[in-house]
Amino acid sequence: MITPKTTAPGKAVRKDKKSTFEPRIMAFCCNWCSYAGADLAGTSRMQMPPNVRIIRVNCTGRIDISFILDALYQGADGVLVSGCHPGDCHYTSGNLKMKSRFALLKRLLEEAGLEPERVHLQWASAAEGEVFAEGITNMVERIKKLGPNPVGRRI
Amino acid sequence: MVKRIALAQLSSCWGCDQSLVDLHLKLLDVLPALDIVYWPAVVDYKMADLEAIPNHSIHFGFVEGSCRTKEDLHLLRLMRQKSKLLVAWGSCSAYGGVQGLGNQWELNDLLERKFLKADTITEGRIPEENLPGFTEHVTPNPDIVDFEVILPGCPPTSENTAEALTALISGKPYDLPDKTVCDQCPKERKEKKIKKFFRTHEGHIDPNKCLLDQGYLCLGFATIGLCGAQCPTVNTPCKGCFGPPPNIKDHGAKIISALGAIADMTPEELERAFPDPIGSFYFTDYASSYLSRIRGKQRSRKKK
Ligand code: SF4
Ligand code: SF4
Ligand code: SF4
Numbered sequence A: 001m002i003t004p005k006t007t008a009p010g011k012a013v014r015k016d017k018k019s020t021f022e023p024r025i026m027a028f029c030c031n032w033c034s035y036a037g038a039d040l041a042g043t044s045r046m047q048m049p050p051n052v053r054i055i056r057v058n059c060t061g062r063i064d065i066s067f068i069l070d071a072l073y074q075g076a077d078g079v080l081v082s083g084c085h086p087g088d089c090h091y092t093s094g095n096l097k098m099k100s101r102f103a104l105l106k107r108l109l110e111e112a113g114l115e116p117e118r119v120h121l122q123w124a125s126a127a128e129g130e131v132f133a134e135g136i137t138n139m140v141e142r143i144k145k146l147g148p149n150p151v152g153r154r155i
Numbered sequence B: 001m002v003k004r005i006a007l008a009q010l011s012s013c014w015g016c017d018q019s020l021v022d023l024h025l026k027l028l029d030v031l032p033a034l035d036i037v038y039w040p041a042v043v044d045y046k047m048a049d050l051e052a053i054p055n056h057s058i059h060f061g062f063v064e065g066s067c068r069t070k071e072d073l074h075l076l077r078l079m080r081q082k083s084k085l086l087v088a089w090g091s092c093s094a095y096g097g098v099q100g101l102g103n104q105w106e107l108n109d110l111l112e113r114k115f116l117k118a119d120t121i122t123e124g125r126i127p128e129e130n131l132p133g134f135t136e137h138v139t140p141n142p143d144i145v146d147f148e149v150i151l152p153g154c155p156p157t158s159e160n161t162a163e164a165l166t167a168l169i170s171g172k173p174y175d176l177p178d179k180t181v182c183d184q185c186p187k188e189r190k191e192k193k194i195k196k197f198f199r200t201h202e203g204h205i206d207p208n209k210c211l212l213d214q215g216y217l218c219l220g221f222a223t224i225g226l227c228g229a230q231c232p233t234v235n236t237p238c239k240g241c242f243g244p245p246p247n248i249k250d251h252g253a254k255i256i257s258a259l260g261a262i263a264d265m266t267p268e269e270l271e272r273a274f275p276d277p278i279g280s281f282y283f284t285d286y287a288s289s290y291l292s293r294i295r296g297k298q299r300s301r302k303k304k
Helices: A011-017 A034-043 A065-073 A094-112 A129-146 B015-021 B024-033 B047-051 B070-082 B091-095 B098-104 B107-117 B158-169 B251-262 B267-273 B277-281 B290-303
Strands: A025-030 A052-057 A078-083 A119-123 B003-009 B034-038 B058-064 B083-089 B149-151
Touching (some): A025 A034, A025 A129, A034 A052, A034 A078, A065 A078, A065 A094, A065 B251, A094 B251, A094 B277, B003 B015, B015 B024, B015 B158, B024 B034, B024 B158, B047 B070, B083 B158, B091 B098, B098 B277, B149 B158, B251 B277
Parallel strands (some): A078 A119, B003 B034, B083 B149
């Protein structure tokens, strides 16, 4: 490695836009747990920032890493993947496969000079509406600190 | 009718040309059907010779290499203007090539590293006079001009180029296959449960069994099958030099997705096994990856 690959995404932009920056988050949610959890959070009228677009998938194990990179390329400021707790996967181990992929994905983002915190993996069961809502809140806070996706707004 | 052909080199190692001339006597099968109007790798043509050729009058334009200099950009556009049918010849041309790995750094960092900080340099200086200037970023050629044919490979084998040329001469389409290197590989495969990854020089390879099953990062499963699995056949793991099959958008993403499923390792162990994922998963096609494109957009926004 010759020099640290800092990207400092739109630092100048960040300063003046900080107050108005509302991150756009893409969330991939497993049908069997987190999607139902998100639903529960909604029907129970829990407080949750409105920054998320949810995509339902059959299993987090079904998520190809290219979906996540494509979302970032298209301008998502952050990507959240929410699946079943380890041991609870409807298909035995899809969530654990995702966990392994995620470790490599984060390392890849870091090496490419994009903040690895822009992607996040969490577990939330169908009964855990509040865990899901809290995950979203934390994600939005994390991305607000990082600022907008350096690719520029496209979605 | 004899077809006019031009073969141009942008920033490249000229290995694709080498691979073509390696056809030796088999070149004679195609040469009588061709009129070579520009081929600086073999005959001393100058840029002015190409510029003097009427537009759209070259039947087949083969472009090797990617655009690291502004002259490369000019030559690429010129080839497009002059050619009826343009071929992205080799992985440099199709995806950006090995030099696309440089997109991880800013141009200034690269120049300093090469011309000022390299161990062998004394009294270094960054050359500026009488040079065309560098591009900020390696953009894959197909993002700059349209191509009718993509023929990846680093280099494409002599047979690949001969096959493409023969098809073009007879007016047939040349399409890339969906198969992978694994589909062409003779090794015996089992269900994959990899407990540990080895570097190529570590351990002992069983020549009959799949290299990936044995813990060597063989990228045949994510790589387009055109080369005849020439590396694994001689017990060398595939580095993915031909890039992914056409239906896969991002080579590294595909590889990471597969590794998560076949490695029987903790996420921490897996991460430790690949300290340089870009270098390991995008040998010739980092410039075509989502991440490099994100950096590219960021760079052009900064410039504005
Ligand atoms: S594709 Fe490979 S062999 Fe061909 S010019 Fe580029 S680096 Fe050389
Ligand atoms: S050795 Fe490599 S190319 Fe051959 S089957 Fe195994 S992974 Fe595929
Ligand atoms: S086996 Fe892989 S690395 Fe070797 S030539 Fe074929 S595609 Fe390239």
